Amino acid sequence: MSVHQGPGLTNALTGITEAAKSRTPLLVLAPEATEPLSNFHVDQEALAHAVGAVPVRITSAEDAVDQVCDAVRRAVHERRTVLLNLPLSVQAMDVPEGALEQAAPPSPRAAIEPAAADVDVLTRVLEQARRPVFVAGRGSRTPGARDALVALAERYGALLATSAVARGLFHGNPWSLDVSGGFASPLAAELIQGADMIVGWGCALNMWTMRHGRLIGENTTVVQVDDEESALGAHREVALGVTGDVELTARRVLERGGATREGYRSAGLAEAVAARVPWREVPYEDTSTRERIDPRTLSIALDDLLPAERVVGVDSGNFMGYPSMYLSVPDENGLCFTQAYQSIGLGLATAIGAAVARPDRLPVAALGDGGALMGAAELDTVRRLGLPMVVVVYNDDAYGAEVHHFGPDGHPLQTVEFPPTDIAAVGRGYGFETVTVRTPADLKAVADWVAGPRSAPLLIDAKVVADRGAWWLEEAFRGH
Known part of the structure; x- marks a missing residue:
């Protein structure tokens, strides 16, 4: 991944933190403004240390190739996220003739033999x-x-x-x-x-x-x-x-x-x-109304409607257990579960990466409304790349986890509940086909999109019931 110096790096820090915590082998290329008076100057090495990434710096043109190869080795062999700082002054220098040809490419990570x-x-x-x-x-x-x-x-x-x-x-x-x-x-x-x-x-x-x-x-x-x-x-x-x-x-x-x-x-x-064992086989009381659909009912219906060959990227929040457990996946590469840091707002970008990596599968981004609004700029990326993606927004007009964490103790909820947002209209603004789902009958538009032809990605603004915390959230709160 490459970013701009200073703000480009700080804008990406939450995703870099997720990668570092999940031990994702990742090389982050970041130009570095070393002049303290530059408005782009920050201590990029300290930022890497703070989030658990490994900072490496190119120190000279003569050593640049070897230092890059060492950074790649660390990322691959240690399964670490490595921030490779590229000082602007060094970037302007010429690498010695033949340095690339003499470089030893990093070897694959060796499997550890048990005693x-x-x-x-x-x-x-x-x-x-x-x-x-x-x-x-x-x-x-x-x-x-x-x-x-x-x-x-x-x-x-x-x-x-x-x-x-x-x-x-x-x-x-x-x-x-x-x-x-x-x-x-x-x-x-x-x-x-x-x-x-x-x-x-x-x-x-x-x-x-x-x-x-x-x-x-x-x-x-x-x-x-x-x-x-x-x-x-x-x-x-x-x-x-x-x-x-x-x-x-x-x-x-x-x-x-x-x-x-x-x-x-x-x-x-x-x-x-x-x-x-499958959650869809576990009996439940459907709490759907004429205005809101039970997230379990929604997820089971989507599991039936969407092609089985899929890759699902899930954001964080109260909703996340529903797509994670009710949407089946074909193998270990079917679910992108970025929860090492438990930040909301990374789900859509995660699904975009999965879509690019697996063009043979239908990409599905499962988001809460809070995370969807935080990452809404990436809707433009989906459209611009022409990805045939389904974006499902479990929309309960709130940060659901906070509601169910604060509510039982009588704390005010006005800071974690929002006025109703027409996320379907937001999607249309980015060029998506959209559907607002309040009842199972509204899902016919999803079936029509799947049948094709598909001229644009699909955003589903699912107005879900919000009467209680998800089962997994109750487990988590009991644990604390």
Whole structure:
């Protein structure tokens, strides 16, 4: 990513913070005004440190190529967001002849081989487990890791779950519990709580994924596998920590051999999982009115209407559990869940990036009204790039999370509730096709857009009910 010096960097800091916290390998190129009297001058190195990025500076034309290559290596090998500062005075200098040709391109990040002793212990612990659950996280988001975990779970009778960022990894597997944590359906939470062993594979097992520890039974053995030793036990105590690449570790355990066990996969459980784990199968009281649609009803209908081959970018807020859990995704690359920093306003830009990366899929941006208004300028980007995107705005005329946080204690809400906003009109101003949805019947316009032809992206201004906080928000507040 490249930005302007000074304000270009500060304007991008929230997104850079999200990237740094989620350990996204990213190189940020930022010109740097080093003259203190320049109006563009800020301490860019200090800004990087403040948000958890790694600051690097080009110091001379002679060393520029090597320093750039080192910055790329750090981003790739350490999975870090690196701010590469480019002083204006140095930019004007000539790189020595042949410097590019002599540069050594960064090698791919090497997979970490687990210690044989750790693999032996992990194998023995799995052999003793009667109700194991595997929870796969960001470190498992590769086809090779998925296949190895599926095979290992088959051997030991483990149920499969993911953290939110890895949702879709086990899509279609009959033993998948979908997401563990605040987004878990009642049956999924019950089965995870009933495990006698939980293994986090490339997963932090943080407060969200484990519901502040409430998904871990009193006698549950907790194991964590991660290719960074510092991650082991960072969020909760583990009985066994294994430093190693997820796929390599799973395959090394498989190589130890052993008979296939029933484990947690009892007769009839697969049918119960299929019938009661998906949120759309969980009964609920539809609170829709003639003026407002229940966000669950909306999300289920959109899941049916939109093509299955999709990539969904989700903003933050009270609404975010509805698209995250009711809109299915085809695999681990189907959900862009930028919640490491939990800032609102990043969802639309996230979906734009996903749309560019995956032009073979329908991009869907799921936003709250607060986040949509914060990021509205990116509607122009969608139109200008000609992206066939669906933007869904869950519009409750408020910062919903704040309403449900402050309201029960009687705090005034006028600063977090807004007058009704016609976000559909905003979308039309940017050249979108739009539809305002108050009832399921209004969704016919969405079906018509999907059927085509599509001359413009689609914005759905969904007027959703706002009578209570989302289920995941209630879980989060209980945890605090």
